[in-house]
Amino acid sequence: xxxxxxxxxxxxxxxxxxxxxxxAPEVVILARTPCSEEVQSxxxxxxxxxxxxxxxxxxxxxxxxxxxxxxxxxxFVLCNINSSKPDDDDxxxxxxxxxxxxxxxxxxxxxxxxxxNKLKVASNLGLPRSWCFALNSLKxxxxxxxxxxxxxxxxVLNLVLRNVARxxxxxxxxVPPWLARYMASTCYAxxxxxxxxxxxxxxxxxxxxxxxxxxxxxLAVQSQETGQIVLNPSRMKLxxxxxxxxxxxxxxxxxxxxxxxxxxxxxxxVEALRECRxxxxxxxxxxxxxxxxxxxxxxxxxxxxSSLQPSSEETxxxSSLPVIGALSSLMEADPSAxxxxxxxxxxxxxxxxxxxxxxxxxxxxxxxxxxxxxxxxSSIGGHVIxxxxxxxxxxxxxxxxxxxxxxxQGDFLWAQLTSLxxxxxxxxKTPILAIGDVEAPSIMFDxxxxxxxxxxxxxxxxxxxxxxxLEDAGLPRAESFVALGVLAADNTDEMxxxxxxxxxxAIVESQLGRWGRARDLPLVYDFFSSKNLDQLPRRVKxxxxxDVGVRANLRYVAGExxxxxxxxxxxxxxxxxxxxxxxVDSLIQPFATDQKVCLLDILLRPEHxxxxxxxxxxxxxxxxxxPLGTVRAPSEEDPDQEGPVSCSVLMAWRAVFQG
Numbered sequence: 001x002x003x004x005x006x007x008x009x010x011x012x013x014x015x016x017x018x019x020x021x022x023x024a025p026e027v028v029i030l031a032r033t034p035c036s037e038e039v040q041s042x043x044x045x046x047x048x049x050x051x052x053x054x055x056x057x058x059x060x061x062x063x064x065x066x067x068x069x070x071x072x073x074x075x076f077v078l079c080n081i082n083s084s085k086p087d088d089d090d091x092x093x094x095x096x097x098x099x100x101x102x103x104x105x106x107x108x109x110x111x112x113x114x115x116x117n118k119l120k121v122a123s124n125l126g127l128p129r130s131w132c133f134a135l136n137s138l139k140x141x142x143x144x145x146x147x148x149x150x151x152x153x154x155x156v157l158n159l160v161l162r163n164v165a166r167x168x169x170x171x172x173x174x175v176p177p178w179l180a181r182y183m184a185s186t187c188y189a190x191x192x193x194x195x196x197x198x199x200x201x202x203x204x205x206x207x208x209x210x211x212x213x214x215x216x217x218x219l220a221v222q223s224q225e226t227g228q229i230v231l232n233p234s235r236m237k238l239x240x241x242x243x244x245x246x247x248x249x250x251x252x253x254x255x256x257x258x259x260x261x262x263x264x265x266x267x268x269x270v271e272a273l274r275e276c277r278x279x280x281x282x283x284x285x286x287x288x289x290x291x292x293x294x295x296x297x298x299x300x301x302x303x304x305x306s307s308l309q310p311s312s313e314e315t316x317x318x319s320s321l322p323v324i325g326a327l328s329s330l331m332e333a334d335p336s337a338x339x340x341x342x343x344x345x346x347x348x349x350x351x352x353x354x355x356x357x358x359x360x361x362x363x364x365x366x367x368x369x370x371x372x373x374x375x376x377x378s379s380i381g382g383h384v385i386x387x388x389x390x391x392x393x394x395x396x397x398x399x400x401x402x403x404x405x406x407x408x409q410g411d412f413l414w415a416q417l418t419s420l421x422x423x424x425x426x427x428x429k430t431p432i433l434a435i436g437d438v439e440a441p442s443i444m445f446d447x448x449x450x451x452x453x454x455x456x457x458x459x460x461x462x463x464x465x466x467x468x469x470l471e472d473a474g475l476p477r478a479e480s481f482v483a484l485g486v487l488a489a490d491n492t493d494e495m496x497x498x499x500x501x502x503x504x505x506a507i508v509e510s511q512l513g514r515w516g517r518a519r520d521l522p523l524v525y526d527f528f529s530s531k532n533l534d535q536l537p538r539r540v541k542x543x544x545x546x547d548v549g550v551r552a553n554l555r556y557v558a559g560e561x562x563x564x565x566x567x568x569x570x571x572x573x574x575x576x577x578x579x580x581x582x583x584v585d586s587l588i589q590p591f592a593t594d595q596k597v598c599l600l601d602i603l604l605r606p607e608h609x610x611x612x613x614x615x616x617x618x619x620x621x622x623x624x625x626x627p628l629g630t631v632r633a634p635s636e637e638d639p640d641q642e643g644p645v646s647c648s649v650l651m652a653w654r655a656v657f658q659g
Contacts, residue, residue, distance in 0.1 A: 007036070007038045007039050007041075007042050008082075008529050008531065008565055009080060009081045009082050009565055009568065010029075010078065010565075010568075011042060011565065012530070012565045012566050012568065012569030013076075013078065013565075013568050013569045013571065013572050014027065014042075014048065014051055014572075015047060015162060015569065016160075016161055016162050016569045016570070016572035016573070017572040017575055018047065018048070018050050018051065019162035019163070020576075024050045025050065025073065025575065026050050026052065027050055027051045027052065028052050028053075028054055028067045028072075029051065029052070029053045029054065030054050030055075030056050030057070030058065030063065030067055031053070031054075031055065031056075032055070032056075032057055033055070034055060035053045035055075039053065040053075054066065054067055057096070058075075058077065058096040058097075058099060058100045059095070059096055059099050061103055064100070064103060064104065069100070069103075069104055069107060070104045070106075070107055072107055072108075073108070073575065074108050074109070074110065074574060074575045074578075075100060075104075075107055075108065075109045075110070076109075076110050076112070076571065076572075076574070077093050077096055077097045077100070077109065077110070077111045077112070078093075078112050078568065078571070079093060079112050079113050079114045079135055079568075081114070081135065081528065081564045081565065081568060082497075082528070083114065086114040086115055086412075087115065087118075089114070090113040090114055090115055090118040090121075091118070091121070093111065093113060094111065094113065094118060094121055094122045094125060094127070095125075097109060097111040097122065097125075097127055097131075097132075098122075098125040098126065098127060101126070101127065108131075108578070109127075109131055110131055110132075110133070110571060110574045110581070111127060111131055111132045111133070112133050112134075112135055112568065112571055113132070113133075113134050113135070114134065114135050114136055115134060115136055115415055116134045116136060116137045116415060116419050117415060118134065119132050119133075119134055119137075130277070130582060133571065133581060133585065135564065135567065135568060136415070136416050136419065137419050137589065137592075138567060138570075138584075138585070138588070138589075139416075139526060139562055139564060139567050140416050140419040140420040140423060140484070141419070141420075141423040141588040141589045141592075142156070142157075142562055142567070142588055143420060143482050143484070143524045143526060143562060144420050144423035144424045144427075144482075144588075145423070145588050145599065146482075146522070146524045146559040146560075146562075147404055147424070147479075147480040147481075147482050147522060147524055148424070148427060148428060148480075148600075149599065149600060149601045149631075149648065150480075150522045150558065150559050150560075150631070151557070151558055151559040151631045152559060152599060152601070152631070152648055153559045153562060153588075154551075154556060154557055154558070154559050155628055155629045155631070155648055156584060156587050156588060156599075156628075157566065157567070157570055158185070158186045158188070158551075159188065159189060159190045159247060159584070160189070160190055160570045160572075160573040160577075160580055160581075160584055161186075161551070161566070161569060161570055163183075163186045163187050164182070164183045164186040164548060164549055164551050164552055165183070165548075166183065166548055167548060170548065175548070178632075179548070179552060182552065182557060183548065183552065185629070186551070187249050187250050188247050188248065188249050188250070189247070189248070189250055190219070190245060190246070190247055190573065190577055190580045190583060190584075191216075191245070191246055191247070191248055191254055191577065192243065192244070192245050192266065192269050192270070192273070192577045192578070192579055192580065193243070193244055193245075193246065193254055193257075193258040193259075193262050193269050194241055194242065194243055194244070194258060194259040194261070194262055194268060194269040194272050195207065195221075195238065195242045195243075195244050195257065195258065195259065196257055196258060196259055196260075197240055197241075197259065199238050199242065199257070200238060200239055200240045200242075201237060201238070202237070202238055203234065203235055203236065203237060203238070204218070204221060204232070204233050204234055204235070204236045204238060205234045205235070205621065205622070205624060207238055207244075207257075208621050208626065209618065209621050209622065210257065211246060211257050212614065212617060212618055212621060214253050214254075214256045214257060215248060215249065215251075215253045216246045216247070216248045216253055216254050216257060217246055217247040217248070217617070217626065217627070217628075218244060218245075218246045218626070219231065219232070219244075219245050219246050219247060219583060219626060219628075219650075220232065220244065220245045220583050220586070221233065221236070221238065221242055221243065221244045221245070222242065222243040222244070222273060222276055222579070223236075223280075224239050224241075224242065224276060224280075225280065226280055227276050227277040227279070227280035227281065228594070229245065229579055229582045229583055229586065230595070230596075231583070231586050231587065231590070231595050231596075231597050231626075231650055232597045232624075232625070232626045232650045232651075233596075234624040241259070241272050243269050243272050243273045243276065243579070245577075245579060245580065245583050247628075266576075266577075270578055273578060273579055274578075388455055389450060389455060389456055390429070390431070390455070390456050391431055391456060391458070392448075392450075393448055393449070393450075393458075394433055394448075394449050394458040394459075394460050397431045397433050397456075397458055397474065398433070398472070398473065398474035399474075400431070401474060401477035401478070402430065402431075402477070402478070402479045403430060403431040403432065403433050403474060403478055403479060404424065404430055404431070404432045404433070404478065404479050404480050404481075404482065405433050405435060405473055405474065405475050405478045405480070405481045405482070406420065406432060406433070406434045406435070406481075406482045406483075406484065407434075407435055407436060407464055407481070407482070407483040407484065407485070407504060408434055408435070408436030408438055408484055408485055409436065409464070409483065409484065409485025409500045409501070409504070410436075410438065410485045411436075411438040411439065413436075413438075413484050413485055414441055414444060416484055417434055417484065418444075418454070420482065420484070421451075421454045421457055422454075422591065422592070423588070423589060423591070423592075425454065425455065426590065426591035426592075426598070427598055427600075429455070429456065430456075430479055431456040431457075431458070432454075432456065432457045432458070433458050433459075433460065433473055433474065433478075434457065434458070434459045434460075435459070435460050435461075435462060435464065435469070435470075435473045436459075436461065436462075436464060437461060437462060437463050437464060438461065439461065440459045440461070444459075445458075445459050460472075460473060464504055464507075465503060465504070465507055467507065467511055470507070470508065470511070471515075475508070475515075475521075476511075476515035476516070476517060478521065479522075480521070480522040480523070480524070481508065481521060481522070481523050481524070482523075482524045482526075483501055483504055483505075483523075483524070483525045483526060484526045485500065485501070485526060497528040497529055497532065498527050498528050498529060498532040498535065501525050501526070501527060502532070502535045502536065504525075505523075505525060505536050506536075508523070509523075522560075523560050524559070524560060524561075524562065525555075525560060525561045525562070526562055526564070527561045527562060527563045527564065528563070528564055528565070529563060529564075529565055530550035530551075530553075530556070530561075530563035530565055530566050531550065533550055533553045533555050533556065533561055533563070534553070536555055536561070550563070550566070551566070570584065587599055587650075597650045597651055598650070598651065599628070599648060599649070599650055600648070600649065600651060601631060601646045601647070601648050601649075602646060602647055602649060603646045604616065604646065604647055613630070616647065620647070620649055624651070625649040625650060625651045626649060626650040627647050627648070627649050628648045628649065628650065629647070629648055630646065630647050630648070631646045631647075631648060
């Protein structure tokens, strides 16, 4: 059963839910209003033959009986990504979910709200936190990850989305080699299992090495002491009936390392997962609230970094590809060489510092004038722990360069900005400059545009369609650029929903050549609909490829766009693999989920390039890292060929500050 919105908002979710045509479940859409023409058209398509539409409500016991809700394997209560009143819709969906759990206490449920602060409301109504997720939190954390490790969002989402397959009308010879390899990689998916009893007593690292030999990448296990899913606990001793999550290519190789009982179906490990949660509920280590104020993220970050005491220059130029002690044999030994080759793979370069104040005089003066427009205070109910800033004003941030610029396309984005900054602050101290033609709330920023609670976060008001303002904000010398926003009315034309981002992208990217940043400025756009990606200008010239779907779009592949409907579609994995959503949540929100590891990129040494991936992966596992995949850049000489290679790994996050 699902409570959801319009076609473009739910199509990706439904397609992922019934992706396996041979074992596709029967899906009931339960909605309060009659089926629209566009949804009727969707349900007549061959892929949707197992999807049925009922008019009713989760609040009505008679409607629940009509759709046999008590017998459902999973019930989803989904947010409407096109809602013009997200708070009201979230409250209504929380009420539906809470009422459903009271009437059907043994029926599994997953609730997806839009806003992070609504997770607390759901918890107050008695809904388990492992059942509740916030779409905006997932999206902004993906954006934060992409701004530091471009392309990682695609890597993570492909683990829980359906395969990208070549349509029958397209010949294999018409598919470029890079696209063929990418499409083949999407067959790798996350799988849950119960480990064979022979693994009892071994450490996670030892088990991961054995699993790698049969083609299964062990990613996480459920702690039998807390019930929490833990990513890469290298030194944890495994017990009997340990539930694990790994990545394989969809065949049955995993049965070689699984408990023999798993051959009978997923019910065995799913029941073990739930039984462990029931047994440990009283003493479970509760994960940090996803809506935790940014000041707590700062405190954790500062505690972890304080003992290492990096220099101020290292802090300001925090690298997303650090040399990590135990992994140094995999990586560039010379830091300067690492930075140079890192620029090739990520499209970044050592950003120049301002050498002549006169060169920036007009822009900085404009920025200073705008920064003084605010009438803000630095107190919140008289109880505020002020953030410690390395910069006094936005002008200093712009002069220094190397900052992250976040564009806000509306005045409803402050909660998302907080979530984005919390995700960034858990990994880097790079200064953040938020810009937009909106008025900053006084509870977040003081009169000079400094954030009250988040370190080195600043805001300046201005017109996002003005090139001079973008230059004043230091975009030509920024580390990365993230654009959040777009709130659509319920009846907005789908093809026009992303118009603000289309215009902003056209303006920014028309200037990249003049700024000397045509290839090396990481961009991330928060899109509503994946159908609108073709409206963006083409940034990289490569051989024309056939249209095999939005997830093969170059912008999506590179992690430059985050279509909300595709992100929402990832939640369908909860039907086939309960617990997988928590793994994804932990991958991109390690701080919010109380993990001890984080996801980062390392640039491989030249001697490892060209070796079998399995060989390099085994070397990484031996050193305590879990490799998730590679990020490849096009060659400078031939864009259709591959250039430098980096590897995305899960590593103990204290190591992020080493080297």
